[in-house]
Amino acid sequence: MKQKGLFDEDFRKEKIKKLGDPLEKLDAAIRWGIFRNLIEKAMAKEAKGPGGRPAFDYIMMFKVLVLQRLYNISDAQLEYQINDRMSFMRFLGLSLSDTVPDSTTIWLFREQLVKAGIMKQLFKRFQKELDYQKIITREGSIVDATFVDAPRQRNSREENEQIKNGKIPDEWNKPGMENKRRQKDVDARWTKKNDEKHYGYKDHVKADKDSKIIIDYTVTDASVHDSQELGNLVDRRNDKALYADSAYKGEEIEKCLGRTVENKIIEKGYRNKPLTEKQKRSNRRKSKTRVRVEHIFGFMTKSLRGIMIRSIGMGRAAFNIGMLNLTYNMCRYRYLTAK
Numbered sequence: 348m349k350q351k352g353l354f355d356e357d358f359r360k361e362k363i364k365k366l367g368d369p370l371e372k373l374d375a376a377i378r379w380g381i382f383r384n385l386i387e388k389a390m391a392k393e394a395k396g397p398g399g400r401p402a403f404d405y406i407m408m409f410k411v412l413v414l415q416r417l418y419n420i421s422d423a424q425l426e427y428q429i430n431d432r433m434s435f436m437r438f439l440g441l442s443l444s445d446t447v448p449d450s451t452t453i454w455l456f457r458e459q460l461v462k463a464g465i466m467k468q469l470f471k472r473f474q475k476e477l478d479y480q481k482i483i484t485r486e487g488s489i490v491d492a493t494f495v496d497a498p499r500q501r502n503s504r505e506e507n508e509q510i511k512n513g514k515i516p517d518e519w520n521k522p523g524m525e526n527k528r529r530q531k532d533v534d535a536r537w538t539k540k541n542d543e544k545h546y547g548y549k550d551h552v553k554a555d556k557d558s559k560i561i562i563d564y565t566v567t568d569a570s571v572h573d574s575q576e577l578g579n580l581v582d583r584r585n586d587k588a589l590y591a592d593s594a595y596k597g598e599e600i601e602k603c604l605g606r607t608v609e610n611k612i613i614e615k616g617y618r619n620k621p622l623t624e625k626q627k628r629s630n631r632r633k634s635k636t637r638v639r640v641e642h643i644f645g646f647m648t649k650s651l652r653g654i655m656i657r658s659i660g661m662g663r664a665a666f667n668i669g670m671l672n673l674t675y676n677m678c679r680y681r682y683l684t685a686k
Contacts, residue, residue, distance in 0.1 A: 371437065373678065385472060411456075418652060421450075470676075474676070483560050485555065488555060491592065491640040494545040500532055534568060548566055549571055559642060561676055583605050588609035589604060613630050
């Protein structure tokens with residue numbers, strides 16, 4: 348067998364680069380340092396004296412979470428893949444001699460960020476970078492929502508009814524039931540659309556119509572209607588026009604848009620009041636722009652390996668869905684700035 352050389356690892360990484368490593372391109376496109384201050388504040392802990400293993404670099408750990416979202420894999424699988432794949436190691440700035448964070452370390456890091464509630468700040472910090480580079484045009488916005496499926500719960504009808512009413516079943520609070528309670532999601536909800544049942548949450552997004560960058564989002568349980576979150580997404584100062592499907596029609600929507608945001612929402616016909624030919628032509632023009640938001644969800648489904656989460660509870664769901672939106676924006680930014 349060939350004797351191991353001193354530069355074998357470098358040679359292998361160079362070969363991966365020549366073959367076209369998408370992670371290397373993404374790593375080079377993002378200024379990761381812009382997230383450091385926010386993460387360091389979230390991870391700040393009271394000193395307990397000397398001793399213990401030094402913490403992993405926070406930016407490297409944040410990139411671990413981005414890597415996880417890129418491939419939609421569990422903590423255990425992520426630990427394995429980082430150890431196994433040189434492209435993952437190079438993305439994180441690790442060599443074969445470096446210690447790789449284990450699944451527990453990854454979980455604890457993410458949990459600390461969840462408790463700090465900084466996901467929206469991280470998202471906005473990257474958006475500020477895109478605004479500075481004029482990637483976001485602000486010539487119009489598109490609003491839509493998508494289901495984010497969560498692990499389905501096996502509850503009785505009585506338990507589901509109590510959860511729907513905002514209560515926790517008494518059985519779960521009994522001594523010895525602590526582990527069962529921790530595995531129960533009382534924030535996710537069931538809903539049905541087009542004969543398809545969904546359990547989990549909803550990702551309500553507002554995207555820039557030209558760049559297809561997500562510029563804002565909110566997270567709700569799956570039962571909330573798309574139009575109910577529009578008020579939390581519309582920005583009358585910056586939104587010149589708003590595109591959306593006919594689910595967003597109504598008097599309350601008109602009030603939400605005010606006089607400053609041009610209404611580009613798809614119109615719909617009613618019984619005994621069908622759409623006129625003029626309205627149909629207008630809808631076709633609007634649809635050519637509105638459909639661009641579907642490209643975002645299509646990218647999430649295919650390139651980011653699915654719109655689903657493995658967590659329990661609204662806090663973790665909001666963080667993971669925020670990471671999904673941020674990771675999409677990073678990938679979109681790399682595409683828009685590719686030379």
